[in-house]
């Protein structure tokens with residue numbers, strides 16, 4: 525670390541965020557003796573401390589939550605960590621790697637300079653040559669615009685506000701979104717006796733276990749996850765796929781729509797609008813379900829083919845196929861939000877990153893980072909901005925683990 529003539533601190537690389545990605549990047553930088561700091565607005569593993577509900581366990585089994593040079597070495601490799609365990613695991617990695625983390629240091633702006641970047645933070649400014657954006661992909665819950673028309677008497681919560689069902693008023697709950705978060709919260713809330721309606725759009729169905737193994741074991745072993753981003757036909761579409769309907773429980777249970785409807789959760793279509801106090805849902809559940817079943821069976825077929833062609837049949841059980849998703853005989857197309865039947869809405873409609881502090885022209889018109897395999901070439905925008913020849917200063921983007929799901 526050195527200082528500029530004006531006394532501004534200077535390092536080679538600034539890593540923004542001390543979650544999995546930032547700490548893994550820090551470890552790689554240390555191995556290459558590249559001086560750097562890791563700036564974290566909260567504490568190490570902040571997202572897992574502040575932005576998750578109480579009962580959440582990881583979807584990824586313990587053996588899979590490894591970090592560089594730091595495998596899971598506990599007694600339950602096939603289990604799913606609770607939040608406290610995730611925080612301890614990441615914090616231990618930060619300590620063992622000696623990551624130079626500065627906690628409670630939020631980056632408030634990142635601007636290009638002739639020699640790299642100027643990073644403004646709540647604890648002073650830093651100049652650096654390169655930046656690793658490891659600030660996470662799930663900083664803000666997405667809430668669709670229709671929420672503005674929801675009557676004020678209905679309590680609206682996002683997964684970031686939600687901690688446990690006791691926060692919700694007694695009475696009916698509409699959970700919007702049936703990916704990993706939506707199915708888990710619908711299940712948890714329904715278990716308290718509240719009537720739950722689940723609004724289902726495009727989703728990815730997956731059994732927790734397949735042929736006696738965790739479905740994520742199959743993804744890993746069969747090489748589905750080894751595919752590089754540039755080997756995938758439509759990587760933009762794949763990156764926007766919803767997270768699979770999975771839950772991590774000691775029972776290794778499958779939490780799909782059949783399990784939820786058998787328990788008494790009412791399934792309705794995608795929330796299309798809220799008008800005159802009515803929530804309006806799309807029809808066509810049968811087609812939606814058939815598509816998700818088809819895609820799941822295609823994936824299972826890939827696993828079967830891999831086991832057969834790689835002589836792995838003896839390690840796993842027999843091929844299985846699961847009951848198609850049962851569509852209700854008729855699903856409600858509207859729900860009155862004023863008659864008291866429904867008291868709260870949980871918006872499980874996804875998350876997005878927050879780059880409001882990123883003053884480098886690398887965001888496309890949809891708010892996504894323009895990058896190639898995790899590397900953003902900021903030179904084009906900088907040329908336009910400064911009108912001169914710039915060297916190819918680059919912002920490296922450490923992609924989040926969720927991309928793999």
Ligand SMILES: Cc1cc2nc3c(=O)[nH]c(=O)nc-3n(C[C@H](O)[C@H](O)[C@H](O)COP(=O)(O)OP(=O)(O)OC[C@H]3O[C@@H](n4cnc5c(N)ncnc54)[C@H](O)[C@@H]3O)c2cc1C
Pocket residue numbers: 540541542543544545546563564565566567568569570571572576581582583584629630631632658659660661662663683705875881923924925926
């Ligand atoms: C509900 C939920 C469940 C999930 N479950 C799983 C799972 O089971 N398995 C899995 O692999 N993935 C899961 N994910 C995805 C998960 O978030 C990522 O896998 C993992 O957290 C990615 O790590 P990261 O380091 O990229 O991001 P994060 O862990 O989010 O770390 C980003 C860090 O950057 C900090 N930060 C952000 N902005 C700034 C700023 N301006 N200045 C300074 N610091 C900043 C944040 O405080 C945070 O600590 C889940 C996500 C959600 C929302």
